[in-house]
Amino acid sequence: MSKQSRKQARDRRHRRLRFKVQGTAEVPRLSVCRTGAHIYAQLIDDDKQITLASASTLEKANREQNLAANMKSAQVIGKLIAERGLGLEIKKVVFDRGGFKYHGCVKALADAAREAGLEF
Numbered sequence: 001m002s003k004q005s006r007k008q009a010r011d012r013r014h015r016r017l018r019f020k021v022q023g024t025a026e027v028p029r030l031s032v033c034r035t036g037a038h039i040y041a042q043l044i045d046d047d048k049q050i051t052l053a054s055a056s057t058l059e060k061a062n063r064e065q066n067l068a069a070n071m072k073s074a075q076v077i078g079k080l081i082a083e084r085g086l087g088l089e090i091k092k093v094v095f096d097r098g099g100f101k102y103h104g105c106v107k108a109l110a111d112a113a114r115e116a117g118l119e120f
Helices: 006-020 060-064 071-087 105-115
Strands: 029-034 039-045 050-056 094-096
Touching (some): 029 071, 029 105, 039 105, 071 105
């Protein structure tokens, strides 16, 4: 039996999580993706398969602030996705960490979103 790569292990965790986490129009899924260079967050309605709101370090305003994949950027993105969700009258979400461990940037994004008003 061969050893799993880090990506294979993350994909496996993500698949296992997706069976448990479903988003709806009333309670969308807050999906987080982290790469070596950027952080992305989306509010997703899985029933209609649409993205309701998104935020990432790739947006023009965030690129001008030189945000990258670090804790400070994760806090900014968490606050931004919460503001956009509250603008759509979304208060409750289910958190999808995307197979990433709930630590570091993922935890910072979640904490910032909670502080800004999202409930999960």
